[in-house]
Amino acid sequence: MNALLAQFVAESRDLIEAASKALLDLEQNAQDKEQIDQLFRAVHTIKGAAGLFEFTPLTKTVHAGEDLLDTIRAGDVPFTSDVADVLLEMLDRCVDWLDQVEAQEALNEDAAAIGDALSQRLRALIDAPGIGAIPELSDAAPEDTALPWPDDVPALPVSGAVTLVTYTPSVNAFFSGDDPLRTVQSTPGLVWSRIVSPKEWPTSDDLDPFLLHISFRLVSSASQDELDAHFAYVSDEVTYEAIVSAGDAPAEGAIDEGLRAMAEQLLVSQRSLLASDQASPAEDHCTASVAVVLQRVAQAVSIELSPELDADNPRATIDQWMAILGAALRKPEPKAVAAPPAVVEEEQADEPETIKQTASPARANSHLRVSSERIDALMNLAGELIVAKNAMPFLAQRAETMDETGELVREIKAQHNTINRISEELQSAIMQIRMVPMSTILSRFNRLVRDMSRKLGKEIQYVVEGEDTEADKAIVDELAEPIVHLIRNSIDHGLEDPVTREASDKPRVGTIQVKAYQLEESVVLEVLDDGKGIDVDGVIAKALERGLVDQDKVNNMTRTDALQLVFLPGLSTKNEVSDLSGRGVGMDAVASMVRRLGGSISIFSEKGRGTKITMKLPLSMAVQRLMMVEIGDGLYGVPIDRVVESQKIKSSSIRRHRNAEMVVLRDRLIPLVRMRNLFACPDVEDNDILSVMVVDVDGRESGLIVDKFHPGVDAIIKPMTGVLSSYQCYSGTALLGDGSILLALNLREIIECQYH
Amino acid sequence: MPISLNDDCALLEGYIDITDVDILHPWLQQNPTSAVDVSDCTGAHTAVVQLLIATGATVAGAEGTEDWRQYLTSGREYYAKENA
Numbered sequence: 001m002n003a004l005l006a007q008f009v010a011e012s013r014d015l016i017e018a019a020s021k022a023l024l025d026l027e028q029n030a031q032d033k034e035q036i037d038q039l040f041r042a043v044h045t046i047k048g049a050a051g052l053f054e055f056t057p058l059t060k061t062v063h064a065g066e067d068l069l070d071t072i073r074a075g076d077v078p079f080t081s082d083v084a085d086v087l088l089e090m091l092d093r094c095v096d097w098l099d100q101v102e103a104q105e106a107l108n109e110d111a112a113a114i115g116d117a118l119s120q121r122l123r124a125l126i127d128a129p130g131i132g133a134i135p136e137l138s139d140a141a142p143e144d145t146a147l148p149w150p151d152d153v154p155a156l157p158v159s160g161a162v163t164l165v166t167y168t169p170s171v172n173a174f175f176s177g178d179d180p181l182r183t184v185q186s187t188p189g190l191v192w193s194r195i196v197s198p199k200e201w202p203t204s205d206d207l208d209p210f211l212l213h214i215s216f217r218l219v220s221s222a223s224q225d226e227l228d229a230h231f232a233y234v235s236d237e238v239t240y241e242a243i244v245s246a247g248d249a250p251a252e253g254a255i256d257e258g259l260r261a262m263a264e265q266l267l268v269s270q271r272s273l274l275a276s277d278q279a280s281p282a283e284d285h286c287t288a289s290v291a292v293v294l295q296r297v298a299q300a301v302s303i304e305l306s307p308e309l310d311a312d313n314p315r316a317t318i319d320q321w322m323a324i325l326g327a328a329l330r331k332p333e334p335k336a337v338a339a340p341p342a343v344v345e346e347e348q349a350d351e352p353e354t355i356k357q358t359a360s361p362a363r364a365n366s367h368l369r370v371s372s373e374r375i376d377a378l379m380n381l382a383g384e385l386i387v388a389k390n391a392m393p394f395l396a397q398r399a400e401t402m403d404e405t406g407e408l409v410r411e412i413k414a415q416h417n418t419i420n421r422i423s424e425e426l427q428s429a430i431m432q433i434r435m436v437p438m439s440t441i442l443s444r445f446n447r448l449v450r451d452m453s454r455k456l457g458k459e460i461q462y463v464v465e466g467e468d469t470e471a472d473k474a475i476v477d478e479l480a481e482p483i484v485h486l487i488r489n490s491i492d493h494g495l496e497d498p499v500t501r502e503a504s505d506k507p508r509v510g511t512i513q514v515k516a517y518q519l520e521e522s523v524v525l526e527v528l529d530d531g532k533g534i535d536v537d538g539v540i541a542k543a544l545e546r547g548l549v550d551q552d553k554v555n556n557m558t559r560t561d562a563l564q565l566v567f568l569p570g571l572s573t574k575n576e577v578s579d580l581s582g583r584g585v586g587m588d589a590v591a592s593m594v595r596r597l598g599g600s601i602s603i604f605s606e607k608g609r610g611t612k613i614t615m616k617l618p619l620s621m622a623v624q625r626l627m628m629v630e631i632g633d634g635l636y637g638v639p640i641d642r643v644v645e646s647q648k649i650k651s652s653s654i655r656r657h658r659n660a661e662m663v664v665l666r667d668r669l670i671p672l673v674r675m676r677n678l679f680a681c682p683d684v685e686d687n688d689i690l691s692v693m694v695v696d697v698d699g700r701e702s703g704l705i706v707d708k709f710h711p712g713v714d715a716i717i718k719p720m721t722g723v724l725s726s727y728q729c730y731s732g733t734a735l736l737g738d739g740s741i742l743l744a745l746n747l748r749e750i751i752e753c754q755y756h
Numbered sequence: 757m758p759i760s761l762n763d764d765c766a767l768l769e770g771y772i773d774i775t776d777v778d779i780l781h782p783w784l785q786q787n788p789t790s791a792v793d794v795s796d797c798t799g800a801h802t803a804v805v806q807l808l809i810a811t812g813a814t815v816a817g818a819e820g821t822e823d824w825r826q827y828l829t830s831g832r833e834y835y836a837k838e839n840a
Contacts, residue, residue, distance in 0.1 A: 154833070174774060174803055181802035185824060185834075195832040201810045204785050209777045209807045 001105055008049050009102050010369055015042040016091050016098075017444070023087055024446045030079040040069045046094065048236030055107055057115025058097050064119035065090045071126050074147060074241075081454070086121055088447065093118055146244035153243070156191050158221055164241045165227065168215040169234065178234070180216065188230055189222030219243075263297050264329045270294060271322065274315075287314045294321045303328050372473060375433055382427045383623050383716040389423050390713065390737025392416035431472070431620055438516040438525075439467035441480045445487055449512060452491045459498050459509040460491060469516040471523040472620040478597055479525065479617070482590045486527040486613055487512060489587070494531030494611055504608065506530065518619070521641050522599075525615045534605040539565050546570055563603050564698065567591035595748065598624070598639065598731075602699045624717055626734065626744060628710035629693060632681030637715065637734060637744040644694040644701055646709055651688055663692065663703060670694055670703045673754045678729075697747045704750070717744050729753060758797075764790050765816075768797040772804045780804065784811045791816045794825055 626637030795817030
């Protein structure tokens, strides 16, 4: 893919992400002008960039979206959830198309048809908004849809609506041979124009006269088509607004905007009522009711209706009244015209308002966009370097046998220290590059929650805490799927509908909270809901019914332990498969995803109060620190973040209950696993002192009895492949500095083995 | 040459192209208070107009005109002839 196209795809994705966020925020607060602007800018930029390539359906659809947003920005179309739905659909479609562009540098054949349909739906919202669906209004002259005369444009001798063009040429316009002033001067129907200076000029010495700093505002009486044709080559640098001068506006102006909108809406509904009930038996009642409503509306907006209602032909009078009200309720009159042209001061151009309108989105140029593959390659190399440097201590050992003076050994050790330090710094520097904030995935679930709550008729607020917590990109990306699943589960099975919630004295709006924080070398993610919680007895019953546990084991379980059964494969507590929270994919899938990443998962739930699922994952997957232990002449690795403590205990302190062995350490009862037995190593003479490594698996502690402890080592764990992959008790292999292979233990599996 | 320079005045004649910025800019740096006379100037590239505005040059011969030179007056505004 050519570099320009690749950049377009990457940038557009970011913009879509930003637009989605703005859209969802806007849904919370439809009056947030900043979000509307941001949304508009994002969509506008995508449209501009798409125009560079021949992706007509994409350009066309986004263009329709931009136009819709423009009308929303101007306040002509109210922002509603339905509007948000279509705009979100447009963004989703764009993501699809970008995927296609990335894969095949072209759009699929069906794109044109899909694009047409979608842009029609978008345009339908512009043409027939909730309050303006009357034919008279949508066919209205430009004056009716025009904005009031802006304060920064002087009074001009024009009649009717004219177009205010804001033209912000690119800073490099001169290099592409443009002469923007000439473009402005040759604008068809040009009435007035102004050069808008930047907020601050560089000093004469710092000024680069070949970079363009100014922008233009101009008023033209030409038609939109003529203007479109004139600015065709710089279409993404101009914005148009229809404005109307004070003299052409309707005479009334005292109606409050909210009242006006409401009155207009009433008028629309009355019109459609009349249209729908014509020739029906209820027509008379209908006409009478419309007459009353119109009279009330007129009273509210202080407009006199004439003539009096004609009892013989009420319909005709109503039509006349409609016309009077329709005319009175059109757009409010423009504001009084600003100061006369001669005294318009230059400073006016520097008003923040103007700057805001002409400023193009800031571009950060201190950032590099690098593909993650390149970073991965760098990370792998750094990992290899760390493993390779591990060979040096072995080299020193060998040198000791040959070099009697010890000088060479000292030198090797010194070099090892240096390389060690550099490689560790290198690794942490690369790690920093790979670190991304959790917000990259967490913010996109807003959408999921919104869509699902709408679909299920539940009221849900989504709260994110600690979105700035950083973790390795690979981990963060992989986490998206489990979190989606957990959130879906919470919405579908956990949170009750508003009525049930109110009945049980809970707030009507349910809460789903996702918390992220760093704990030592791990990142912890919690998904909490204040729903109905999980029925532990139901879980136990189901597990017994499916034969996943036996009664004996259940009897010895605490409630919390029993709850962890939900992570067992094949246990789904909801009988029917819902179309929302996965088809048969249960919590076991989430658990296995988390464990595959080297993490752990646990669940806590209180009936009627809610559920909390905690996932703990390593900060990075690349290089892991392993603690080495020896079992029957073999070396094995245990991830250091799982090791709680290493202890030497007396064999006499072991307590036995049937076949199970336990030891009390710091007032905790820790079950023991004899690793020699598990690995079927020959028995050794009873040793009085035993080495116990206490490990934490999914929140439960167990003690592994090993032969010997060895120092820790940094290693890259490679997954087991081929025949070896069926050995569940190993999570992977790592190459040691002396060329030998270390098997990394899969602790969870080992503990499970012990119990079965 | 469309630009004649001396210490107290720069005289612009005919159409001033973007390349002339190379001559005008250093002169404006050296003579920040001297006037730039546009009385006989028929047109200028955006870069030239921008340079005059950015450096705050004292422009002579722009007041009262009905063409592009109106941009060089204090309002930076242009009113089309038939409407002005």
